[in-house]
Amino acid sequence: MNERVAVVVGGGSGLGKAIAQAFRTEGYRVTVADRDGAAAKTVAADIGGAATTVDVTDEAAVAALFTEVRDREGAVHAVVNTAGQSSWSPVVDHDVPQWRQIVDVNLVGAFIVLKHAGRVVADGGALISLTSLNARQPGVGLSAYCASKAGLSMLTQVAALELAPRRVRVNAIAPGLVITPLTEGIQTIPGITEDYLENTPLGRAGTPDEIAGAALYLCSDHAAWITGEVLDINGGAHLMRYPALHKHLAGLL
Numbered sequence: 001m002n003e004r005v006a007v008v009v010g011g012g013s014g015l016g017k018a019i020a021q022a023f024r025t026e027g028y029r030v031t032v033a034d035r036d037g038a039a040a041k042t043v044a045a046d047i048g049g050a051a052t053t054v055d056v057t058d059e060a061a062v063a064a065l066f067t068e069v070r071d072r073e074g075a076v077h078a079v080v081n082t083a084g085q086s087s088w089s090p091v092v093d094h095d096v097p098q099w100r101q102i103v104d105v106n107l108v109g110a111f112i113v114l115k116h117a118g119r120v121v122a123d124g125g126a127l128i129s130l131t132s133l134n135a136r137q138p139g140v141g142l143s144a145y146c147a148s149k150a151g152l153s154m155l156t157q158v159a160a161l162e163l164a165p166r167r168v169r170v171n172a173i174a175p176g177l178v179i180t181p182l183t184e185g186i187q188t189i190p191g192i193t194e195d196y197l198e199n200t201p202l203g204r205a206g207t208p209d210e211i212a213g214a215a216l217y218l219c220s221d222h223a224a225w226i227t228g229e230v231l232d233i234n235g236g237a238h239l240m241r242y243p244a245l246h247k248h249l250a251g252l253l
């Protein structure tokens with residue numbers, strides 16, 4: 001039985017929920033953290049883990065999360081941060097406070113998690129962030145999201161360099177389209193899913209379990225020589241072009 005300890009931030013929904021379930025199945029003791037405390041509690045109750053309410057933009061709360069888990073469980077071996085948000089607006093129209101808020105969660109929040117997870121994680125542990133296909137492919141209207149995820153890819157590499165002396169591995173997963181509460185709304189927009197799939201060589205959306213499997217692998221000893229990697233999991237979509245969101249949204253805005 002695996003006796004390792006994992007913290008899944010953003011684990012109340014979507015990919016984080018699937019990751020929390022997969023880590024528990026693998027035998028990790030799991031703490032589910034989310035700004036939606038009720039969702040975190042539901043997932044934790046389901047898998048037999050602990051739950052905490054944390055907003056990744058609140059440094060004191062994030063610091064307390066990791067010291068509390070370490071003190072309660074004795075160590076922290078794996079941290080997966082999936083907390084993320086998106087907005088849609090052309091650059092010339094984008095509301096500045098909203099742009100800041102997306103970057104605050106997706107980039108500054110991810111930095112705060114890496115900072116405090118990096119302080120408490122056991123030597124030889126693993127830290128994972130969720131970036132996106134949009135870290136490398138621009139999408140019209142997604143400036144805040146794309147910029148924040150591209151920044152997170154580079155942050156991953158810097159943190160990997162800095163934490164390597166303690167054998168702490170820092171990686172990121174960059175999914176393409178996976179249907180979760182974050183993305184289910186786009187399915188209602190005519191043509192958009194078809195455009196995604198036409199630009200996905202393997203011809204389908206991903207599943208949360210496929211992302212969870214990669215997170216498990218990256219935190220395992222099988223990946224002991226992998227750090228600073230941003231792993232594209234997107235059915236080959238990074239080889240094609242990003243959907244023309246503005247064309248599909250044109251009649252709706």
Ligand SMILES: NC(=O)c1ccc[n+]([C@@H]2O[C@H](COP(=O)([O-])OP(=O)(O)OC[C@H]3O[C@@H](n4cnc5c(N)ncnc54)[C@H](O)[C@@H]3O)[C@@H](O)[C@H]2O)c1
Pocket residue numbers: 009010011012013014015016033034035036039054055056057082083084085105109130131132133174175176177178179180181182183
């Ligand atoms: N679903 C996809 O197709 C897809 C594709 C590429 C990247 N991603 C990335 O994967 C991650 C997970 O996405 P998802 O599809 O599971 O979304 P989701 O909306 O289903 O889940 C995100 C979770 O993060 C939590 N969260 C949001 N802001 C937070 C904050 N400030 N502090 C703490 N928790 C916060 C939410 O409460 C929610 O439980 C995100 O970073 C997203 O950008 C998703």
